[in-house]
Amino acid sequence: MDVEVERSPSEDTRRLIDEGLDTYNAEKAGPDNAEDLWIIARDDDRNPCGGLKGRTFYSWMFIDWLWVSPSVRGGGIGERLLVKAERVAQERGCIGAYVDTFSFQAPDFYRQSGYEEFGRIDGLPPGHACIWLKKTFAVAQKS
Template sequence: MQIAVEDDPGAQVRDLIDQGLDIFNESKAGPLQASELWVIARDDEGTAKAGLKARTYFGWMHIDWLWVSPEARGSGVGSALLNIAEAQARERGCSGAHLETYSFQAPDFYEKHGYQRFGQIDDYPPGHSCIWLKKRL
C-alpha cells in the first residue's frame, strides 16, 4: 500500500471516505439521518445579509457557522437566525446543539442564548482560544 499527501484526491475518493465513515458510524450509533440546515436573512432587494449553516445528525444539530454582515450586526438578526435554527432542529427531533467558535468571534453571544462551554484550546489561533459550546434543546 502506498500512502501520499494529496491536495485534491477527487470527488470519487472524498465520497468513498465520507460514505465509508458514515456506514461505520451508523453500524455503531444507529441511523445518521444527516441533513443540512440553512437559515438566511435577506434585505428587501434579496441580498443575503446574514446566514447560519448547520447539519443535523444523530439527534443533534452542529452549527458550522453563523455570519452577520457588518451593517446588520446589533440588529437582532443573529439571535433570530439562531432561534429559527434551534426550532428547526427540534422539529427534526434533535435534543441538543453544539458548535465551536473562537474567542474573538462570539462565545458571549452563544452563552447569552443558553450555550455552555465544554472545551477549549488556548493559543489556537495564537493569542486566542478555540471554544466548544453546547445546549440542550
C-alpha cells in the same frame, strides 16, 4: 502499502472513504439522519444580510457558521437566525445544538443564548482560543 499526502484525491477515492466511514458509523450508532440546514436573513430589498449554516445528525445540530453583515450587527438578526435554527432542529428531533467559535468571534453571544462551554484550545489561533459550546433543548412535557 503506501501512505501518501494527496492534495486533490479523486472523486472515487473521496466517495470510497466517505461511504466507508458512513457504513461503519451506521453499524455502530444507527442511521445519522444527516440533513443540512441553511437559515438566511434578507433586508427589505431581499439582499442577504446574514446567515446560519448548520447540520442536524444523530439528534444534534452542529452550527458550522453564523454571520451577520456589519451594517446590521446589533439589531437582533443573529439571535433570530439562531432561534429559527434551533426551532428547525427541534422539529427534526434534535435534543441540542453545539458550535465552535473563536474567542474574538461570538462566545458571549452563544452564552447569552443559553450555550455552555464544554471545551477550548488556547492558542488557536495564536493569542486567542477556539471554544466549543453546547445547548440542550428543553423537552416539552406531554400531558
